Amino acid sequence: MAASQGRDTPRNAQRPAGYAALHSQFRWEVPQHFNMAQVCSRRWAELQDATKRVAIRAYSSGASDTFYTYSQLQEQANRLSNALAKLGVQRGDRVGIVLPQRFETAVAYMAVLQLGAVAMPLSMLFGPEALEFRLQDSEAVVAICDAGSLPALASVRQTCPQLRAVLGVGLQDADAALLTGPQDARFETVLHAQSAVFALVNTLAEEPAVLIYTSGTTGNPKGALIPHRALIGNLSGFVASQNWFGFDGKKNRSSKAVFWSPADWAWTGGLMDALLPTLYFGRPIVAYHGRFSPQTALELMRDCGVTHTFLFPTALKAMMKAYPGTKSQSVRQQFKLQLDAIMSAGEAVGDAVFGYCEQQLGVRPNEMFGQTEMNYIVGNCNLHYPSKPGSMGMGYPGHRVAVIDEAGNECPVGVPGDVALHRFDVHGQPDPIFFLGYWKNQKATDAKFTGDWCRTGDLAVRDADGYLWYQGRSDDVFKAAGYRIGPGEIENCLVKHPAVINAAVVPKPDPERGALVKAYVVIAPDFIAACADDTGARARLHAQLTLDLQAHVKGQLAPYEYPKEIEFVDSLPMTTTGKVQRRVLRLQEEARARGLAA
The missing domain is CATH 3.30.300.30 (ANL, C-terminal domain)
Structure with a gap:
């Protein structure tokens, strides 16, 4: 398997025999110029089936779904890129995206990225204070939001002088009254006035693409600056944790792959583990903006024919309690599920949840571990090596992962240490997964590294087989419900x-x-x-x-x-x-x- 621009099949179609073969055969292929939007949308829109190939399926429980093709995605992205350019957005400028899972969210990311600007995901759950800090610190010039996030955004507008325009998606007249800036406008009106043709900015793979703020133990959150090449670095983990999503070798399997996750597209887990890699492989992703419930999740996966998913352990626990299955009929049979893979992250999947996934959902889950700064680096792939319930797994192909001590030396088996990622893989090639650094915080960036090892701040022990077992945080950040x-x-x-x-x-x-x-x-x-x-x-x-x-x-x-x-x-x-x-x-x-x- 090789990770490369525009490549949809592995270099060597013959499946490796096991974990060691995965690493020995894997090579990174990172071109000098690379743009996330080009590989996630534009290249698919240029194919003959672009008007039929579904990119986004907007799911509505109890109502008709709406399907959006790659042709529509690219056309709308082109219009928005032109609109942003007219607002003065330039290469490297930050654009805030405060939107839920919906078609326009994908449009916004593609438009910002192909313009050469930096997309800044902002959660719909953020209150005024959280939004204000991020907009001020990033010096964002434009924000795109919907009716749900507009009031909080409007309340801090006057304290964000760099923010020259707000674009509102799907607003009613009462909502639009909050668009008070001279260049503020309704999203749909702006796009309608623009050309559907836009020339891609030919970004370097090393250029910044996304700015995601991560929680810190003290003080304010830090902005992790992610380059375009990081998507390439993400692919080996995504493919492995999703049991060879996109090219698993089964007859017609790759053409039927459908992805869904309740993970917010404003978080690393939703953006880098779901939306972008699914679009990279030209497959459809389901968008659902609604409160998670076990019933809705199972009905959605049934109705949309979901084959691959990312579910937090908390969600799986809720499903296990609400739908335990029976001796005569499993949950997979009850809901006619077509799942081929389940990836889970955020906290450990215990024996009970692991057994539930295997027995009731028909899939052994692949646990995964990563951080915004270097995402998707450790995990399992039951297709090629057996997972151990409760283990974080092992380093994914292309990533040299170790447990190290304070001096940067690898810890012996069974000795706790800091999970760390080396700048170079086992072949001596640079690993493209790394972030560029913390936004305007070189001190924090330097502190993240010990030589060529980038520390995660998470403690683990390695067993004799090479599997990592989570021990806790080395600082005070913690996870609650994922x-x-x-x-x-x-x-x-x-x-x-x-x-x-x-x-x-x-x-x-x-x-x-x-x-x-x-x-x-x-x-x-x-x-x-x-x-x-x-x-x-x-x-x-x-x-x-x-x-x-x-x-x-x-x-x-x-x-x-x-x-x-x-x-x-x-x-x-x-x-x-x-x-x-x-x-x-x-x-x-x-x-x-x-x-x-x-």
Whole structure:
């Protein structure tokens, strides 16, 4: 298998015998010039079947679906590129995309990328504060949103002076009233006025394509700048984790592949693990903008003939509880599923979920691990090497992965260390998966590397067979229900409330979600003075403040970031230099969880 521009079949069609053969036969093919939009849309639109080849299937539960072809995708992308150029967007400029899974979202990415500009995904879940920081820090010049995200965007418009225009998708008249800038406009109106012809900007593979902000342990999120070549670096992991998506060798199998994932296209998992690689192979991806439910997920996969998917363990657990199957009929039989592969990431897939996927959904899941900075580097591929339930897997073809110590030396079998990726693969070729660096933060970029090893900050041990087993974070970032949570941003938000003098956010172990967001809060003296000697009054204050602070965070950040539990304390554990010792609180929560389980 080789990863190359425009190539839809492996260099050697004969399947390798196992894991070692995958690595020994694999070679990177990275051209000097490469553009994500060219390989994901334009090249398919130039084929004779472009008007029939489906790119996006917009799924509506209980209603008729809408199919969009690669021809339509490219035509609309061309119109939007021309519109953005007229707004003054130039090569390298950042364009915010605040849209859910829908056809126009794919159009926006293709338009920005083929223009040579940088697409900045922004979640629909972001509140005003989260949007404001990212728009200001990135110096975004245009933002594209829909009715769901427009109010939050409009509320911070005046504090983002670089933002010269907002384009609103599918707005009603009442929504359009929030388009107050002189160059703001409705998305559809702007596109209708533009030409359907646009000349691709011939970007270098090394040029920036996407800017994704990641949560940090302290302070504000960091913007990871992703180059066009990173899509090539993503492909070996995507293909392997999806059991040879696009060219698995079965008769007519590649032509029937249909992808869907509930992962938000504004996150690395939705953009780089779902939307872009599916379009790279010229296959259809299902877009569904709605709340996840086990019933909807199973009905969607049935109705759309989904063959490949990416499902978080949390989603799989919910499906397992809602639809356990029966002795006489599996869930696969009940919903007439056609699944060929399930990739899962975000947290470990336990034995129960692994067994459910195998027995009820008819597919052994492939667990995967990666980061925004270098995504899709470790995982499983049951088609070519057996997965071990609970293991992260092994480095995917083209990626030299190891567990290293503080000095950058590889750890022996069974010894915990930092999961790291080498700049060069086993053949000495540069690995194209790497990010370019953190936006305007060279210090943080340098700290990510030890020599040629790029550290993930995740601890693991390697077993005798080479499989990696996750041990936890080396810093304070944690995952809750599949979402990566950075305590710094939440703490900053909490402290802005007048009742809070200090706060620390840590994970609280939870059997369903892996972890819950918990905050330890020190209340400002003025708020507790009136009830200092009254136990009942203090309890009422704590109860009311818990609700107020949860609503405060929900209104400013993403809903999944608000603390599900708040514990009020007189002080926080601190280091001699004045830093909060989150580790002390985290260990306390783990000890409490063990005590409850005993």
